[in-house]
Amino acid sequence: MEPDPRPPLFTHRMRIRYAECDQQGVVFNAHYLAFYDVAMVELWRARLGGYAAMVAAGADYMIAETHLHYVAGARFDEQLEIDVRVGRIGTSSLVLEPTFRVGDRVCVHGAVRHVFVVPGGRSRPIPDDVRALVEPHAPPAA
């Protein structure tokens, strides 16, 4: 994998738990999606006033698609850093591109497509503050 040269929009650091590693000594593949969820909560807290505030203001998101490439295993007690970059921005959908790494070692990278919805309901446009945050970080048009 070519490292993505763009600086990340956000980086979350977390430590790998013992129970997250399987008998081969590496993080079981499903857990990276749970880690991504943690990183999103922290992105919202740090840059968008918190996830609960967005829901209270009438917007939520669903995960519509996840696509991960597994390159190397992260291990117990390692510090995992999750870089989040911005992918394609649509009307109600937003692709974010996480890279999970331990120092310079990329473990997993991929893309997650979110669709914004009215809480419990149908799709709606990306909230203005979210759009204002991500648009300057969108990839250059092809």
Add this chain to the structure above:
Amino acid sequence: MEPDPRPPLFTHRMRIRYAECDQQGVVFNAHYLAFYDVAMVELWRARLGGYAAMVAAGADYMIAETHLHYVAGARFDEQLEIDVRVGRIGTSSLVLEPTFRVGDRVCVHGAVRHVFVVPGGRSRPIPDDVRALVEPHAPPAA
């Protein structure tokens, strides 16, 4: 541990998943409580008309206390059998005693105290059908 000579009220069989084993090759200790929850759902289905029916009829239970002894590790792909025996029966509380074993090898045994409640609310007596099921299996008075 002396094997409990009483026949179990119920036995649930399940297979250990790869992701439930840690890097020592055995089931991580927390998962036995999740396995117990699965066994309860199956006990309710097999003998009490199902968990959802009990809630619809105005009763639910909370887990108030768990006490587990870890004797031996269960491993990936082994068939785990969860025997459930009856412990102390109170007015609104019921102790059940699970033994988790692979064949004759006891892995974990213990006791779980449930308190019956009005769904979302305060404690209430054990429902009649639950009491009728467990009383004949109660341990002999000391």
Add this chain to the structure above:
Amino acid sequence: MEPDPRPPLFTHRMRIRYAECDQQGVVFNAHYLAFYDVAMVELWRARLGGYAAMVAAGADYMIAETHLHYVAGARFDEQLEIDVRVGRIGTSSLVLEPTFRVGDRVCVHGAVRHVFVVPGGRSRPIPDDVRALVEPHAPPAA
């Protein structure tokens, strides 16, 4: 999603556990990858002599890529059926395409790319028995 008209190579049925559902009442997205792992173990047991036998014979696989589309939520106590179809077959890599459904309701579908390796080591060709099983189920050439 257009339903895939090909009959699946294999179907595994499992019941959704309470602890796998989040506070929106549906299975948390990461768990589908854990369910897929369970289905693979059962596919190997049913059709290929078991996963342990393959490892003993000098072959293992790594998950290299996962791609899931989330269409609808599966709920507590529902019977989930995981249909596995065959995608692109390479020299050492094999794509399988799981569909997770409850009856006719498709919840999640996607693709998982496996790379066969010498246990603990480098990539190797797909074992003969695996190839013999999947080739008749490969998608028609484009």
Add this chain to the structure above:
Amino acid sequence: MEPDPRPPLFTHRMRIRYAECDQQGVVFNAHYLAFYDVAMVELWRARLGGYAAMVAAGADYMIAETHLHYVAGARFDEQLEIDVRVGRIGTSSLVLEPTFRVGDRVCVHGAVRHVFVVPGGRSRPIPDDVRALVEPHAPPAA
């Protein structure tokens, strides 16, 4: 529960993840044991040179018994604090008493019995540095 008046030996703070909460909106009971494991790793790092160093020096521990009382639910995104106090100290066994709380609200409290072993082998005395750490915090003799 009477709050334990002794100051804790150690406190670990962590944030509740979305995927750890069930459809009643509270942490599923099994996860507290996983949280305890995280707190132990951090206790070892902060006060005993790290878990890996202990293993390298010829000592490990097994969880032999867990006993938890569930008092109130912790919720998504709350800051959980895990206070660890010292219980009975034996030759090779050590009881620690965790209290899981959100601010002043006690959620879960209990006791965990560890048995020290030669890595992969039989029981051995508590390592000297562990004993030196915990003995001054032992409960007063009855």
